[in-house]
Amino acid sequence: MSLNIALPKGRLLNSTAVLLEKAGWEIDGYDEKLRYYRLKSARFPDINIKVLQEKDIPIQIAVGNYDLGICGLDWTEELLVKYPSSSVVKIVDLGYGEGALYAAALPGEMADTEKLSSRKGITRIAGEYPNLAETLAGKLRLKRFSIFPLWGGAEVYPPEDAEIVLLPRKSEKDILDAGLVPFIKVVDFKAYLIANNNSLRTKNMADILSSLTDLLESSCDFPKTFHIIKTTEKPAARSFTKVSHDMVRLALPDGHQQAHVCRIFDKVGIKVDDYPSQTGNRRPTSNLDGYFIKVIRPQDMPLQIANGNFDLAITGRDWLIDHKYQFPNSPIEELLDLKYGWVKIVAVIDEKLPVEDIATWWKYCKDNQITCRVATEYINIADRYVRDNRIDRYRIIPTWGATEGFLPEDADLLIENTETGGTIARHHLRIIDKLFESTACLIGSTRKCSNSRKTERMEFLISALKGAMEMT
Amino acid sequence: MKAEKCRGFKDLTPDDMRAFRLVEDTFRDCCIGWGYDEIRTPTIEYLYLFTSAGTLTPNMLGKVYSFLDWDGWSGERVVLKPDGTIPTARYYIDNSKSGLARLFYVTNLFMFEETGKKSREKWQCGAELIGVNSALSDIELVSLSLDVLRQLGLSDIKIKLSHAGLIKALLDSLELSSDEKNSIFSRILEGDSAALDIVKMDKPETVEALNLLVGLKGKTSGFLKNIKALSGKKLDSISQPLDNFIDIVEKLETLGIDYRIDIASGKGFEYYTGLIFHLLIGENVIGGGGRYDALIPQMGGQSTPAAGFALYMDEVIKLFEPEALAELDVNKILVRIEANAMEEGFDLAEILRDFGYIVVISLDDKPGTGYGWELEVSSKTPKFVLTDITSKETTKTDDACDILKLLGCTEDVS
Numbered sequence: 040m041s042l043n044i045a046l047p048k049g050r051l052l053n054s055t056a057v058l059l060e061k062a063g064w065e066i067d068g069y070d071e072k073l074r075y076y077r078l079k080s081a082r083f084p085d086i087n088i089k090v091l092q093e094k095d096i097p098i099q100i101a102v103g104n105y106d107l108g109i110c111g112l113d114w115t116e117e118l119l120v121k122y123p124s125s126s127v128v129k130i131v132d133l134g135y136g137e138g139a140l141y142a143a144a145l146p147g148e149m150a151d152t153e154k155l156s157s158r159k160g161i162t163r164i165a166g167e168y169p170n171l172a173e174t175l176a177g178k179l180r181l182k183r184f185s186i187f188p189l190w191g192g193a194e195v196y197p198p199e200d201a202e203i204v205l206l207p208r209k210s211e212k213d214i215l216d217a218g219l220v221p222f223i224k225v226v227d228f229k230a231y232l233i234a235n236n237n238s239l240r241t242k243n244m245a246d247i248l249s250s251l252t253d254l255l256e257s258s259c260d261f262p263k264t265f266h267i268i269k270t271t272e273k274p275a276a277r278s279f280t281k282v283s284h285d286m287v288r289l290a291l292p293d294g295h296q297q298a299h300v301c302r303i304f305d306k307v308g309i310k311v312d313d314y315p316s317q318t319g320n321r322r323p324t325s326n327l328d329g330y331f332i333k334v335i336r337p338q339d340m341p342l343q344i345a346n347g348n349f350d351l352a353i354t355g356r357d358w359l360i361d362h363k364y365q366f367p368n369s370p371i372e373e374l375l376d377l378k379y380g381w382v383k384i385v386a387v388i389d390e391k392l393p394v395e396d397i398a399t400w401w402k403y404c405k406d407n408q409i410t411c412r413v414a415t416e417y418i419n420i421a422d423r424y425v426r427d428n429r430i431d432r433y434r435i436i437p438t439w440g441a442t443e444g445f446l447p448e449d450a451d452l453l454i455e456n457t458e459t460g461g462t463i464a465r466h467h468l469r470i471i472d473k474l475f476e477s478t479a480c481l482i483g484s485t486r487k488c489s490n491s492r493k494t495e496r497m498e499f500l501i502s503a504l505k506g507a508m509e510m511t
Numbered sequence: 512m513k514a515e516k517c518r519g520f521k522d523l524t525p526d527d528m529r530a531f532r533l534v535e536d537t538f539r540d541c542c543i544g545w546g547y548d549e550i551r552t553p554t555i556e557y558l559y560l561f562t563s564a565g566t567l568t569p570n571m572l573g574k575v576y577s578f579l580d581w582d583g584w585s586g587e588r589v590v591l592k593p594d595g596t597i598p599t600a601r602y603y604i605d606n607s608k609s610g611l612a613r614l615f616y617v618t619n620l621f622m623f624e625e626t627g628k629k630s631r632e633k634w635q636c637g638a639e640l641i642g643v644n645s646a647l648s649d650i651e652l653v654s655l656s657l658d659v660l661r662q663l664g665l666s667d668i669k670i671k672l673s674h675a676g677l678i679k680a681l682l683d684s685l686e687l688s689s690d691e692k693n694s695i696f697s698r699i700l701e702g703d704s705a706a707l708d709i710v711k712m713d714k715p716e717t718v719e720a721l722n723l724l725v726g727l728k729g730k731t732s733g734f735l736k737n738i739k740a741l742s743g744k745k746l747d748s749i750s751q752p753l754d755n756f757i758d759i760v761e762k763l764e765t766l767g768i769d770y771r772i773d774i775a776s777g778k779g780f781e782y783y784t785g786l787i788f789h790l791l792i793g794e795n796v797i798g799g800g801g802r803y804d805a806l807i808p809q810m811g812g813q814s815t816p817a818a819g820f821a822l823y824m825d826e827v828i829k830l831f832e833p834e835a836l837a838e839l840d841v842n843k844i845l846v847r848i849e850a851n852a853m854e855e856g857f858d859l860a861e862i863l864r865d866f867g868y869i870v871v872i873s874l875d876d877k878p879g880t881g882y883g884w885e886l887e888v889s890s891k892t893p894k895f896v897l898t899d900i901t902s903k904e905t906t907k908t909d910d911a912c913d914i915l916k917l918l919g920c921t922e923d924v925s
Contacts, residue, residue, distance in 0.1 A: 120573065123573070123623075123625055124623075124625040124626070124627065156563070156564055161587070163586065173558075173577065173588065174569075174572075174573065176562060177562050177569045177572035177573065178569050180562060180563050180564040180569075181559070181562055181563065182559060182562070182563040183559040183563075183587075184559060184562070184587075185585050185586030185587050186586045186588065187586050342584055342586070345584040345585075346584065346585055346586070362584070365579070365581075365584075366579075366581060366582055366583060366584040367581055367582075368581070368582045369582070369584045
């Protein structure tokens with residue numbers, strides 16, 4: 040009987056590798072240099088090991104693709120608070136994992152749980168854990184709240200764009216140093232061994248389980264969640280730019296898009312200081328008159344523009360479309376094609392399958408009675424695509440990167456972006472359809488701006504960027 | 512691909528629906544008879560209506576169906592309605608109502624149930640009496656609920672009473688942290704009758720009255736009066752809700768309504784502030800309600816007291832045997848119409864339906880079951896052949912009026 044086990048990349052990789060080494064698993068290649076996703080254990084040759092993003096592991100276990108997995112309690116709880124009857128079982132605390140997820144806010148009434156519950160306005164909660172955020176809102180008994188799910192960079196949101204943020208940090212001190220007050224420890228980042236409920240009932244995994252549990256000291260600690268923190272330490276003093284009504288709030292992308300943005304800005308003489316930042320500064324200044332700039336994830340920009348937190352943002356058209364598919368009436372639009380970062384969004388399957396296009400894929404699913412598992416970062420684009428193509432029964436499996444590694448074991452179809460198709464071909468996959476092409480673009484709100492000074496300032500940037508495009 | 516219904520949801524069969532309609536119609540008639548107006552609130556409401564203190568407990572909130580609507584870019588979530596009272600309170604506030612309102616509704620509610628074995632969609636018939644806080648209004652609601660059940664022919668109905676104001680005052684009288692108090696109150700509301708056991712252990716010498724109140728199950732107002740006498744001045748804080756409770760049960764006694772006081776049986780909602788009552792047949796709770804004076808101001812409305820109850824349809828319809836509700840065969844006619852006699856056949860069927868018969872057009876030659884009569888309509892003599900299925904007696908005629916007379920449809924027949 041073969042077993043499938045998911046191991047984490049990222050923050051838990053090193054400690055997990057040490058634990059498995061002690062347990063005698065003898066896995067070749069599970070280290071920081073990680074070159075392959077699929078690994079083998081010399082001690083347990085029958086098990087299939089795959090290395091996944093930690094965030095993907097509870098979902099993969101819940102859908103039954105894996106029998107066992109190791110991941111942080113935060114991602115397990117993020118799944119379980121929303122889907123308590125999902126097939127994920129927490130088995131044992133593995134005794135490592137540093138830090139916690141904190142709810143934090145600026146000092147004052149926002150970090151006071153009693154004042155928060157009697158607050159009359161909308162309390163905005165931003166973070167990478169929307170399900171835990173919703174549970175937090177319930178526990179805080181908030182009268183009215185909004186949740187902004189984020190891909191990252193939560194710390195830059197308060198106070199202008201969120202009152203409360205969920206921040207993953209090593210300690211309370213890290214949050215205080217950033218000028219915020221941690222007032223609830225949502226969950227500890229403990230590494231947990233988790234299992235698929237059905238696998239636990241039906242498969243003999245005793246040798247594997249005991250190889251790990253034999254190494255652990257017995258502990259009856261039940262993980263505390265949503266624990267109120269009464270910190271006496273004061274946060275580091277922070278000063279915030281007062282954003283007046285006539286200032287333009289501009290969101291610039293983090294990550295690999297930064298170099299492209301700088302190149303375009305350079306052409307028209309726009310200088311943004313400390314962007315890209317070596318120190319993680321997400322509030323750069325610039326020579327743009329009347330502009331307030333924050334650096335956030337491109338994926339998060341459409342939602343922020345729709346909510347009026349920003350006036351202009353530079354993101355990818357793929358994320359704009361994904362947002363519009365989720366919220367068709369959302370008041371945002373593309374203002375300018377910035378013509379860099381070209382990718383095509385494609386539907387991808389395993390190349391061994393006798394399928395050439397989406398029509399034959401539909402027939403293949405129907406004939407083989409397949410519940411089509413669609414792995415993707417673009418949840419709403421994928422959902423609409425399979426629905427429009429009348430795939431009878433499907434599941435969307437959200438992923439956080441490296442989606443090509445999911446085929447063929449963990450998904451049947453990918454909706455993925457690609458530039459050259461090289462990565463897809465290297466993974467022995469086949470493109471069966473192109474959904475659309477995407478480049479970077481400037482986006483803004485469809486709502487009319489009532490401040491003429493601000494309108495002039497926005498028009499200045501749009502026209503400058505148009506000029507830059509004409510220079511190419 | 513197998514066509515399946517969603518896990519945790521159920522179909523209501525024709526048998527279920529016959530019972531459902533009987534309960535719904537009876538409930539509706541009774542409510543109208545008591546001067547209540549019907550409303551229907553949307554299936555989807557904003558989540559925030561249910562999250563603030565004094566609405567749903569965090570444990571209940573963990574089971575609501577919340578999601579983002581198609582225009583939910585603001586991040587405000589919506590829910591499939593998990594409760595009937597809060598949307599009615601929202602309706603009252605939203606429509607600028609003030610003063611007295613008697614409202615009723617029939618609605619489905621959604622609450623996640625982990626095993627998927629019990630239904631996650633439940634139906635309720637609910638009535639809310641808004642704008643007045645008096646023992647009389649509590650009595651009106653208890654009486655209305657009993658009226659519906661009696662009209663449905665149900666007997667042996669038991670009433671269990673508790674009092675949220677008294678429970679809260681009781682917890683306030685103990686030296687507990689606010690977290691502990693909230694936790695015990697939530698446990699009681701979620702049906703954990705052992706939650707108040709802490710009272711029995713806490714300072715037994717000084718709170719004999721509380722121990723009695725929590726531990727015993729009284730059947731008369733005398734029980735509550737005894738507790739009041741025992742508590743004396745030591746428990747001043749419980750005297751006001753206790754007086755209110757005594758007032759209510761005395762009025763119930765005046766009307767000859769039997770009840771049982773069980774303080775620990777306070778299962779209900781966090782918004783309850785006064786009387787809590789449950790209706791039982793055998794051990795099954797088939798309905799319940801309570802007073803919620805703080806809910807409307809809590810939701811942003813003016814200070815408006817209110818109370819209400821609901822009958823749990825899924826439980827009530829189980830009390831009816833399907834056979835007892837099946838349409839009487841004698842009222843059901845199977846009509847076989849020859850192709851050339853379509854007009855006569857359909858005209859006659861329409862008249863029979865006007866007289867209250869269930870007339871089913873036969874679509875094949877197979878014999879029908881469950882019919883009281885069979886009627887053949889032909890273009891040739893005899894044009895009409897009526898057979899009494901029970902006696903097998905047959906009447907043949909060319910005149911439709913003969914058939915109508917035979918079936919008692921004589922009024923205005925020409």
